[in-house]
Amino acid sequence: MVQVRNEEIKEEINERQEDERIKSAVERLSDDVELIADCSRPYSLPTVCGKHKDLKSISPQTVEDLLNGKYPTIDNNYMILDCRYQYExxxxxxxxxxxxxxxxxxxxxxxxxxxxxxxxxxxxFSSQRAPTLLRYLRSQDRLLNSDNYPSLYYPEVYILDGGYKAFYEQTQNLCEPCDYIQMLDPKFSEELSIFQSKKSRGNRSREEKMRKPRVIRF
Incomplete structure (x- = not known):
């Protein structure tokens, strides 16, 4: 009985320490908005005040500078995710x-x-599609690392303010090919319908899979 009670006390202490650790991390994130989402270091890139207050926005100029190697500490250790449809x-x-x-x-x-x-x-425009996928990434990342808050696989994520349109208008020489196809371009109305349908089917399939218990291994 004494051993069982000692184990219970240890478990209570561990739970209390974990609660304090999480509380401390939440307070650090709230107090210091310049820390990346796992509290490990400041953001590497300068941010701007974008339309999505919950997301860190960077300007087209910052992305241009990044591509031109003006942030040597980052080197090529980044990935730009274009959330437009394939024809765009x-x-x-x-x-x-x-x-x-x-x-x-x-x-x-x-x-x-x-x-x-x-x-x-x-x-x-970085108005809907990109913010939606970024928030999805962060929610899944938090879920996968729920036992080790605030650790994340991707603690430093940004959204490009103004999207491809703003970048293209400023820096066409860093676009390939050097052109800009709008999502609602009438010439691609059939493609738009196909990709929207494909996206909708994919989301429904994912929701059905998530209803079933599954083990995630890494």
């Missing part, structure tokens, strides 16, 4: 950007062995 991406995108417009692609990012230090999300 194929029509013109930021150099090195990866086309990512469905949540399955975000799930794959979370399982990468060699994870980049920084993620930068954008869509056409």
């Amino acid at each position: 991406y194929d029509g013109g995108h930021i150099q090195g950007a990866i086309n990512t417009y469905i949540k399955d692609s975000i799930d794959n990012l979370l399982q990468l062995q060699d994870k980049p230090k920084i993620l930068i999300f954008h869509c056409e």
Whole structure:
């Protein structure tokens, strides 16, 4: 009985210490907005006041400087995620950007062995598609690391203020090909319908899978 009670006391102490650790991390994130989301260090890139107050926004100029190697401490340890549909991406995108417009692609990012230090999300205007996927990434990241708060696989993520449109208008020479296809371009109305349908089906399939118990291994 004494041994059982001692174990219970140890468990209570551990739980109390964990609660204090989490509380301390939450307070640090609240008090110091310049810390990345795992509280380990400050943000690497200068931010601007964007339309999404819960997200860290960076300007097209900052992305241009990053591509031109003006942040040597980051080197190439970053990934630009273009959340537009494929016909938009194929029509013109930021150099090195990866086309990512469905949540399955975000799930794959979370399982990468060699994870980049920084993620930068954008869509056409960075109004809806990119913020939605960025928030999904953060929610899943928190879920996967729930036993070790505030640890994250991707603690430093940004959204490109103004999206591809703003970047293209400022820096066409860093777009490949050097063009800009709007999502609602009448010439691509059929493609738009196809990709929206594909995205909707993918989200429904994911929701059905998530209702079933599953084990995540890394």
